[in-house]
Amino acid sequence: MDDAPAKGRNGTRTTGVMSAIRARVAGRALGPGDRLPSIRGLAATMGVSPSTVVEAYDRLAAEGLIRARRGSGFYVSPSVMPPLALTDAEPRRDRAVDPFWVSRQSLDADESVLKPGCGWLxxxxxPEDALRRAARALARTDASVLTNYGSTSGSPALRRLLLKRLAEDEIETSVNQLMLTGSGTQATDLICRFLLRPGDTVLVDxxxxxNFRALLRAHQARIxxxxxxxxxxxxxxxEQVLGSERPRLYITNSALHNPTGATMSLQTAHRLLTAAAAHDLTIVEDxxxxxxxxxxxxxxxxxxxxNRVIRIGSFSKTLSASVRCGYIAGRADWIEQLVDLQVATSFGGPSPVATDIIANVLAGGGYRKHMDELRRRLTRTRRDVARKLQALGIEPWLMPRGGFFLWCRLAGRQDATAMARAALEEDVVLAPGNVFSVSQTAQNFMRFNVAHMSEPRIWDVLRRALKAA
Amino acid sequence: MDDAPAKGRNGTRTTGVMSAIRARVAGRALGPGDRLPSIRGLAATMGVSPSTVVEAYDRLAAEGLIRARRGSGFYVSPSVMPPLALTDAEPRRDRAVDPFWVSRQSLDADESVLKPGCGWLxxxxxPEDALRRAARALARTDASVLTNYGSTSGSPALRRLLLKRLAEDEIETSVNQLMLTGSGTQATDLICRFLLRPGDTVLVDxxxxxNFRALLRAHQARIxxxxxxxxxxxxxxxEQVLGSERPRLYITNSALHNPTGATMSLQTAHRLLTAAAAHDLTIVEDxxxxxxxxxxxxxxxxxxxxNRVIRIGSFSKTLSASVRCGYIAGRADWIEQLVDLQVATSFGGPSPVATDIIANVLAGGGYRKHMDELRRRLTRTRRDVARKLQALGIEPWLMPRGGFFLWCRLAGRQDATAMARAALEEDVVLAPGNVFSVSQTAQNFMRFNVAHMSEPRIWDVLRRALKAA
Incomplete structure (x- = not known):
């Protein structure tokens, strides 16, 4: 920003100082509650007299932009900030390839668009048949399930099922440590609301x-x-970053990490928890x-x-992304506060209709069989797709033990963002590396969803996009 | 807080200063990013030397509680705050009668508890039959509706139906000014996230x-x-408060206000909007x-x-509170940002299963008939319940034109909170006046839900609770 006094319509030095401060607030160089430069300091910087700065500050205070605090200077008013804009508004196709790009392009795509960049099956x-059976059972269930708000922690029946499943992961917990949420994302969001303040530092992979990046932007966290x-x-x-940056929270996937498909080793998990304890770090394990x-x-x-790990999860990848429900397992005292926070912000947890459908599918014996089949089918599909990608010079960074993602390096050092833009022109949504990268160092990586790659057209588009990039 | 140097275990003046600062942070007298008292000022207040304060600040900075900013003093670190506690954790029955009280007691009550204090039918x-038909139709719908995430703004079919209904209220709008949300509360919450920063002033009735009060606490707003x-x-x-307090937002119900059942007059609406324009106030009309x-x-x-009014709504009171869906109608540029915010925090809007059910019920001709019947039944029930309440000396503040609430004055000047506590001991949830009152001036008011008062036991409990209070 240029600090020279602006020669505005009335040409005074005072309005010049006022414009300079307004510009800093508009550009968020000065946030709500921030202290303004000292009167002498700004006078020297802008080459005006201190009395000019005093007048400018008084007039800005009269306007409500800033406030004087007795004996301690001037501060930006808490309420002057423009609304929270997470992204610039842009026409759809031309939008920036930012952390929202894949969600927008894949959630709002019509049927004709192919989506090897999306994050679902x-x-x-x-399990379509099981879901249809659950919908028919819903049509016959108690009227209260169809019409009433649910309990604040969510369906007891589904929570009991979840406790059993957590026990299979050797997570022994009790019903007062478990709450249901509107979705997995809402689970993470509630935890962030509970633990973070604007400006807090959060560590990610x-x-x-x-969407961890998008969510943390909404919390105005330092990522x-x-x-x-x-x-x-x-x-x-x-370990080094915990000491130097003192993050409040670490958010990660421990099994089949998104986007890489990697799985944390036991040794890494142990060292990570030891470091977390030493620096009082809380961990969200998705x-x-x-x-x-x-x-x-x-x-x-x-x-x-x-203790310091909060476990979250949902059924969106395995059962249905339409029937929305997630969960949080954590310290009982935190869960109690999170339940209140969910009442305040959503008036309760997930829809009883949703939890009825999910509990129905999970309780029916078919879920295990469905997952067994899914894993077998995905093993074959990962192998086939990896081979075809390799033939194009696109190399998996590793072969995951499970799941539907392949995190791949473009061997030709093409720019993945340019490739994704080219593919979108042909109605194919890709997931270019840098949308996943805080450090923006994944420009020649791409995440592929192997379950969405059976259409021959995708491969033609990939070939052309590789050339275009 | 007592500023005198504490004589702690090591008895030094330095630790006394450190304790005093820690206590201010723990008690939230100093928030994250706040400037600490000046070294000379605190030294004078606490009767210690400036070098003692310097040492205390340096040690607190080494601990990470505070941070020095070059040339501008010491500030509370952004990440030191304890988690956001909206309420004190307490055993269920003994919990404070605060803005969460009615939600907790009525959402988590079992079947044996009667709930004339609750906010739903x-x-x-x-419309149980229509909901069962919609569930059966869901069992036969496209697999993608049952399994996929929905679009970022929510079901186009339901949005088209809503546009028609808004037009009946003389709100002419277009599809890019309308988005669906997970619930009405989530709609308000998204708007607050978009427009408010901690410390912003919000005006309510x-x-x-x-729950407006609970929600605004979660946003750390000044209410x-x-x-x-x-x-x-x-x-x-x-008008006076807009000038003196400069609230950022006003949240209200314009028709059949909760809890009073009053309806805003045309003249008040006009003056209110004129004042809002003069002070750049945004209004959420629920x-x-x-x-x-x-x-x-x-x-x-x-x-x-x-323009400056954002309209929100949901189907929880008329159709189903279990099938969760709300909506926001507002400025197109704001809706675009709110859609992004909803992607970041919920990964999309309401469940496609939910919007399919609601669109199905609304599109079937039965909804109007259902509402006609509901209104007739409520007119009779309001009259009958009002008469019975009057016989107990409980006087409606006004007779609403519609809806299921009666906001009543306890003629005997009994304390409504004490009465609600006494009733809860007998498994009846009431809604005492002060949970609705920011100024805490409604201690002898009570909100009754006339649709939940047919059980004779409620009237016996009311009589006893009136005596107990």
């Missing part, structure tokens, strides 16, 4: 799930990252892909006993 | 819906209120009870043309 991979390796975060860097593992890997929540 | 007042009259907020006070009106009253959103 196609309908014909989901690099790369990480792009830092540590490189992810095939066995979890780079633990030496992790286990959304856990059921895709061929055999269970160790969970941070199991090692830690839900 | 009993299952047998809801006195009395107002208790102020203006008395509500039978024709809307006391408009002279409203129209959740609008369909209960016998004939439509003027809406702020209609007068204003969705």
């Amino acid at each position: 196609p309908p014909d991979w989901m 690099d790369p990480c799930y792009f 830092i990252s540590v490189p992810y390796t095939p066995s979890g975060p780079d633990i030496a860097r992790f 286990d959304i892909f856990g059921d895709f593992e061929p055999e269970r890997s160790p969970r941070l929540a199991a090692l830690d006993g839900l | 009993p299952p047998d007042w809801m 006195d009395p107002c819906y208790f 102020i209120s203006v008395p509500y009259t039978p024709s809307g907020p006391d408009i002279a006070r409203f 129209d959740i009870f609008g369909d209960f009106e016998p004939e439509r009253s003027p809406r702020l959103a209609a007068l204003d043309g969705l």
